[in-house]
Every structure is written in structure tokens, then in C-alpha cells.
């Protein structure tokens with residue numbers, strides 16, 4: 001695996017590869033890699049001649065300063081994991097290399113997707129995401145880029161950005177990779193206390209029950225039920241639960257048979273914020 005720290009060096013290397021007609025698959029990450037990230041890389045390896053992974057903890061997408069400072073950094077282990085899945089290129093730039101002396105976001109219009117769910121609770125988050133992903137796309141110029149459904153809203157927003165800005169890259173969504181007990185893998189899981197880590201699978205269990213209920217009850221009833229489940233919980237505090245249209249991400253009011261729905265959840269386990277989602281049946 002070749003590691004690059006500067007835009008210029010990686011650009012020039014990938015340019016040569018492009019001229020040799022190599023296809024490039026790209027997986028942007030913030031590091032502290034786990035099996036979820038690796039599942040994206042493995043998928044990219046199957047379809048592309050060359051796989052590029054970036055590790056960059058992007059300051060402009062953090063609304064919470066402490067979360068940014070405490071974001072886990074495990075570079076040595078990350079490189080080992082990347083080698084284990086035969087990643088070809090790692091881009092690991094500094095904040096200065098990306099933002100120079102202006103750490104700020106571009107303003108985006110994602111046709112309202114940015115105002116739902118995460119957008120309501122994390123101010124400026126998706127402008128930060130749009131800014132870094134667009135910048136990385138310009139540097140790496142990938143043919144395909146891989147994103148996890150774990151961050152489903154982010155995935156839809158990136159697809160929207162690619163369409164609106166006519167970027168020449170195919171966006172591939174990948175399924176959520178979970179721990180054996182059902183907890184969605186996340187770099188933040190390592191920061192959970194023992195009690196909270198033990199309690200956290202309750203999130204996915206509740207999502208699965210909500211999926212079942214959605215077959216027989218309306219979205220408002222299911223939402224109330226989920227909210228009640230968390231009211232009694234000693235370790236987990238619900239920030240939001242919502243059942244939304246996959247396309248618009250707007251909360252569903254009345255089920256329509258031609259639409260796809262998904263349930264989305266954000267929970268605080270102490271100071272650690274966890275998100276998850278599940279596809280719902282719509283019969």
C-alpha cells in the first residue's frame with residue numbers, strides 16, 4: 001500500500017494510473033477503522049483496479065468540539081487493517097493540507113435533505129460533509145465511491161450532490177455492518193463505558209420491533225412506542241426516532257404503497273451519540 005500525505009503527490013500518482021486506464025474505487029473514512037469500513041473496501045476491490053481509502057477527521061462536519069477532539073485515532077492499526085484487505089492507496093492528509101488557512105464549509109443546497117434528522121440536530125454538519133467529499137472527489141477523481149447505509153442521510157445527500165453538481169462518479173451504498181449483538185459498528189463504540197456498551201444493542205432490538213409494528217400500526221403510534229421504550233432506559237437517552245420516506249427523508253404522515261420507508265434513530269449513550277436505521281416493509 002502506498003501512503004500519500006499531499007494532494008499534489010496523490011493527484012499525480014492517480015493521474016498516471018488513470019492514463020493507464022485503471023478504474024479507481026474510493027472509500028472516504030475518518031479512520032479508527034473496523035469491519036464496517038473493511039466491508040466497503042472489499043466491495044470496492046471487487047469492482048475496481050485500484051482502491052483508494054482516505055483517513056481524514058474532517059473538522060468542519062463536527063458541531064461538537066469535544067467529539068472532534070476525542071475522536072479515536074488509531075493510525076497504526078488502521079494501516080494494518082488496510083493491508084489485510086489489500087488496499088492499494090491510502091490518502092492521509094493533515095487539516096492544513098486540505099483547508100490551508102481557511103477551515104470553513106461551502107454552503108450547499110441538497111433540496112431539503114439537509115434539514116431533516118441529523119441536519120436538525122447537528123448544525124452545519126452536512127455543509128461540512130459536502131465540502132470534504134467534494135474536495136476529496138476533486139483530488140482522487142474516482143470512478144466509483146462507496147458509502148455505508150449506516151449514515152443513510154449522508155449517502156442520500158452525497159447522491160444528491162453528485163447529481164446537482166454533475167460530478168463524474170458513481171455512488172455505491174453498502175449495507176450496515178453490525179457486531180454479533182446487533183450494535184451497528186462505529187468508531188465511536190470504543191468510547192462507550194462498559195455499562196453503556198452492554199446496553200447499546202437495545203437500539204437495534206428496538207428498531208427491529210418497530211419494523212414489526214409498522215406492519216400493523218401507523219407511524220405516529222410506532223414512534224410513540226419507541227419513545228416510551230427509551231423513557232424507561234437507565235443508560236440510553238433518545239434524541240430522535242422517525243419513520244421517513246427514503247427518498248425525501250421527510251417524516252411519513254400517511255403510508256403510501258408506492259413509497260419506501262426507513263426508521264432512523266439517534267441515541268445518546270452518556271456523551272457518545274449513536275445512530276442507526278432500518279429498512280421497513282411497506283405492504
Ligand code: AMP
Pocket residue numbers: 028029030031036037039040146147148149150151174175176177178184185186187
Ligand atoms: P466514518 O469513518 O465513520 O466517516 O465512515 C466512513 C464510511 O464508512 C461511511 O460511508 C460510513 O457510512 C461507513 N460506515 C461506518 N460504519 C459502518 C458500518 N457499521 N457498516 C457499513 N458502513 C459503515
